Amino acid sequence: MSSTPQEHRNAPLPPPVSAQNSSEGNDQVLIAIRDLKVHFDLGGGTLLERVAGGARVRRVVKAVDGVSIDIYEGETLGLVGESGCGKSTLGRAVLRLTEPTSGQVLFNNRDLARLSKAEMRGERKNLQMIFQDPYASLNPRMTVGQIIAEPIETFRLARGKETDDRVRDLMETVGLSPRFIKRYPHEFSGGQRQRIGIARALAARPKFIVADEPISALDVSIQAQIMNLMERLQRERNLTYLFISHDLRAIRHVADRVAVMYLGKLVEIADAKVAYDEPLMPYTKALISAVPVPDPEVEIARKRIVLEGDVPSAINPPSGCPFHTRCPYRIEACREVVPPLVEIKPKHFAACIRISPEQPYIEQVAPGDAPGLSSTGRVIAR
Amino acid sequence: MSEENGTLLSVRELRTYFETEDGTVKAVDGVSFELKRGETLGIVGESGSGKSVTNLSLLRLVPQPPGRIVSGEVLFNGEDIFALSEGEMRKIRGKRIAMIFQDPMTSLNPFMRISKQLMEITQLHLGHTRAQAYERAVEMLETVGMPDARTRARSYPHEFSGGMRQRVMIAMALSCEPELLIADEPTTALDVTIQAQILELIKELKRKTGTSVILITHDLGVVAGMTDHIIVMYAGKVFEQATTRELFACPGNPYTKGLLRSVPDPSHEEGTELYQIPGLPPDVARLPPGCPFAPRCERAEEICRREYPPFVQLNHDHHSLCHFAREVYDKSCHERESRKPAQEFTLNAPQSDSPATEQNQ
Ligand SMILES: Nc1ncnc2c1ncn2[C@@H]1O[C@H](COP(=O)(O)OP(=O)(O)O)[C@@H](O)[C@H]1O
Ligand SMILES: Nc1ncnc2c1ncn2[C@@H]1O[C@H](COP(=O)(O)OP(=O)(O)O)[C@@H](O)[C@H]1O
Ligand code: SF4
Ligand SMILES: [Mg+2]
Ligand SMILES: [Mg+2]
Numbered sequence: 069m070s071s072t073p074q075e076h077r078n079a080p081l082p083p084p085v086s087a088q089n090s091s092e093g094n095d096q097v098l099i100a101i102r103d104l105k106v107h108f109d110l111g112g113g114t115l116l117e118r119v120a121g122g123a124r125v126r127r128v129v130k131a132v133d134g135v136s137i138d139i140y141e142g143e144t145l146g147l148v149g150e151s152g153c154g155k156s157t158l159g160r161a162v163l164r165l166t167e168p169t170s171g172q173v174l175f176n177n178r179d180l181a182r183l184s185k186a187e188m189r190g191e192r193k194n195l196q197m198i199f200q201d202p203y204a205s206l207n208p209r210m211t212v213g214q215i216i217a218e219p220i221e222t223f224r225l226a227r228g229k230e231t232d233d234r235v236r237d238l239m240e241t242v243g244l245s246p247r248f249i250k251r252y253p254h255e256f257s258g259g260q261r262q263r264i265g266i267a268r269a270l271a272a273r274p275k276f277i278v279a280d281e282p283i284s285a286l287d288v289s290i291q292a293q294i295m296n297l298m299e300r301l302q303r304e305r306n307l308t309y310l311f312i313s314h315d316l317r318a319i320r321h322v323a324d325r326v327a328v329m330y331l332g333k334l335v336e337i338a339d340a341k342v343a344y345d346e347p348l349m350p351y352t353k354a355l356i357s358a359v360p361v362p363d364p365e366v367e368i369a370r371k372r373i374v375l376e377g378d379v380p381s382a383i384n385p386p387s388g389c390p391f392h393t394r395c396p397y398r399i400e401a402c403r404e405v406v407p408p409l410v411e412i413k414p415k416h417f418a419a420c421i422r423i424s425p426e427q428p429y430i431e432q433v434a435p436g437d438a439p440g441l442s443s444t445g446r447v448i449a450r
Numbered sequence: 451m452s453e454e455n456g457t458l459l460s461v462r463e464l465r466t467y468f469e470t471e472d473g474t475v476k477a478v479d480g481v482s483f484e485l486k487r488g489e490t491l492g493i494v495g496e497s498g499s500g501k502s503v504t505n506l507s508l509l510r511l512v513p514q515p516p517g518r519i520v521s522g523e524v525l526f527n528g529e530d531i532f533a534l535s536e537g538e539m540r541k542i543r544g545k546r547i548a549m550i551f552q553d554p555m556t557s558l559n560p561f562m563r564i565s566k567q568l569m570e571i572t573q574l575h576l577g578h579t580r581a582q583a584y585e586r587a588v589e590m591l592e593t594v595g596m597p598d599a600r601t602r603a604r605s606y607p608h609e610f611s612g613g614m615r616q617r618v619m620i621a622m623a624l625s626c627e628p629e630l631l632i633a634d635e636p637t638t639a640l641d642v643t644i645q646a647q648i649l650e651l652i653k654e655l656k657r658k659t660g661t662s663v664i665l666i667t668h669d670l671g672v673v674a675g676m677t678d679h680i681i682v683m684y685a686g687k688v689f690e691q692a693t694t695r696e697l698f699a700c701p702g703n704p705y706t707k708g709l710l711r712s713v714p715d716p717s718h719e720e721g722t723e724l725y726q727i728p729g730l731p732p733d734v735a736r737l738p739p740g741c742p743f744a745p746r747c748e749r750a751e752e753i754c755r756r757e758y759p760p761f762v763q764l765n766h767d768h769h770s771l772c773h774f775a776r777e778v779y780d781k782s783c784h785e786r787e788s789r790k791p792a793q794e795f796t797l798n799a800p801q802s803d804s805p806a807t808e809q810n811q
Pocket of ligand 1: 108129130131149150151152153154155156157158382
């Protein structure tokens with residue numbers, strides 16, 4: 069069957085995406101995200117725009133715009149993309165720290181997006197977050213002990229002396245001396261504050277943690293310490309991470325799979341090492357080629373794809389493929405067709421009309437061709 | 451002195467201290483290096499190691515108090531920077547030595563059109579008339595790749611993205627064709643894609659103008675592709691100095707080795723655990739006796755905690771501050787030989803010119 073782009077767009081919502089197996093072979097889905105959208109309504113446009121467009125003109129930021137993906141138990145799913153692409157909003161919407169506009173987030177067979185506030189509070193202890201700037205996320209007037217104890221008390225997981233023991237345990241687990249239990253956040257270095265943030269996130273014994281740029285503000289040597297700590301905790305506590313970072317080297321190291329986001333949409337999903345070594349979608353190729361490699365011999369020999377310009381505004385995103393304004397491979401059709409996320413190779417999904425399962429390598433596609441438009445590839449998201 | 455390929459900048463035994471409540475912070479403590487005309491020097495090290503203060507000292511921009519240049523000599527084109535009057539120094543700053551920072555907003559005036567900010571520089575330093583300065587401003591914005599430069603010159607800084615602001619900063623820095631450009635973490639706040647644009651721009655402008663560059667960064671990937679020489683700083687001291695190739699191929703200092711190994715990178719990957727330098731960057735107000743890195747060092751022995759290490763020459767242009775410099779160096783060179791060749795990354799680039807041809811159709 070050869071389907072036109074319109075057919076793709078009108079295709080029924082894809083079945084559960086169970087074929088996106090995690091690399092470990094563990095296919096127990098912990099969180100299933102279905103066509104999730106988070107749109108921020110900024111109200112009317114400028115006066116001129118309102119006069120021109122009448123009352124219908126509203127400025128809407130489509131921060132997350134139809135994301136579908138499964139997150140497997142025990143895996144680390146890396147989420148990358150330039151700033152402003154919607155990574156934080158997606159992470160927050162999954163935990164319902166930001167209200168989704170539509171779509172589903174299935175956890176324990178329940179749709180988090182539809183739980184009442186009270187029901188959500190019950191699930192909250194399973195779902196925690198680690199932030200980029202631990203300083204901004206820790207109450208400066210509370211001691212480390214109080215900060216870590218708070219979730220234990222909120223969820224009534226322990227009392228009195230037992231709480232205190234748990235806090236000390238947690239501090240040791242994350243590599244902080246319990247001697248510092250009465251100190252305040254400002255008395256710690258950036259790396260130590262990140263350890264406090266991690267201890268707090270662990271306190272309620274969660275199953276799933278969204279880590280939003282947890283190492284971006286730290287020195288390389290400290291980044292390595294925090295990544296190793298998070299990996300060890302994952303093994304010991306069977307944690308599942310959504311690890312958001314713009315550092316592709318770090319993502320390749322910590323993540324099992326990686327999802328690449330551009331202007332609110334997922335544009336590529338693959339095993340982390342595969343995505344890094346053999347990206348298929350032009351945006352991922354450009355992102356990876358921009359990463360400087362700490363080896364002068366490689367750097368000198370290397371041909372780099374330098375993208376022109378910045379990410380376009382999320383208020384008026386480009387038509388068709390959101391990446392077409394900067395894509396070195398674009399053709400006329402890219403302006404019109406929204407590329408679906410297609411399984412190009414086993415467990416490797418990409419959204420680009422110029423590739424298909426039969427012709428996965430865009431470099432080898434004949435000039436002007438768009439094999440994706442007539443391919444039979446399995447579509448997992450529009 | 452100032453012939454082709456001669457020494458442009460020579461820094462000798464520079465010491466810059468700060469008086470703080472915690473005592474004397476020896477932010478820069480005996481730093482020496484040389485920069486040849488047309489070359490790029492990278493300065494790397496963890497935060498607080500003294501990279502920025504070193505460069506502020508060269509321009510005599512250290513806030514005083516609490517800071518104080520205690521001793522040392524800086525020769526720029528053979529001229530003793532510390533012996534100049536403040537008036538003479540102003541003629542060098544911005545004209546012959548220009549600086550760009552991590553956050554362009556700290557050096558841009560938010561209430562002034564960027565054209566005006568660019569014009570002020572050439573009016574001051576090159577005696578341009580308003581009309582000349584305006585043309586130069588537009589020309590510089592075009593040079594740094596600002597689309598639609600003539601119109602956008604009238605914008606205010608907040609109307610630009612981070613990457614564009616950094617381009618404006620570079621346009622300002624290069625508008626008097628300085629002999630030396632100091633770039634202090636110019637891409638740290640930017641996305642990798644925008645970082646690649648800015649680094650390409652600096653490379654290209656360097657090729658055209660022959661400007662020498664000091665590039666300060668904590669990213670070893672950035673220095674690998676951009677520099678000829680590197681100095682590695684730790685606790686206000688130069689721990690290692692070498693040509694870029696040599697430093698990456700055969701690091702002669704355990705600190706440098708640790709930094710290199712903590713970067714997750716496919717061609718350096720050994721196990722699943724990433725190497726981590728234990729402990730925290732040092733508190734410069736309370737340095738231990740002996741080697742300042744000893745408390746975090748894998749190789750440290752009794753002598754390291756007792757005696758300050760020597761600055762050992764390892765090769766024609768390679769020095770390392772370590773009691774075991776020679777041993778560390780030999781071991782690195784040996785490991786390098788037995789390591790599998792670095793991965794080729796060219797497969798990620800589009801093949802020849804096919805995409806461009808398509809776009810023209
Ligand atoms: N509360 C909000 N109100 C309006 N716009 C927002 C809000 N939060 C985020 N945005 C916008 O949504 C887009 C995605 O932002 P974000 O999720 O922070 O991206 P990232 O984390 O990838 O940098 C951006 O254009 C941002 O300006
Ligand atoms: N104005 C100042 N007052 C007191 N200490 C300072 C000041 N500026 C820098 N320092 C100290 O000097 C040391 C080196 O700082 P810096 O050169 O900025 O490090 P880097 O650029 O390598 O991160 C640090 O310990 C810092 O705290
Ligand atoms: S669909 Fe077109 S514009 Fe989008 S990535 Fe593919 S080639 Fe580029
Ligand atoms: Mg974010
Ligand atoms: Mg600095």
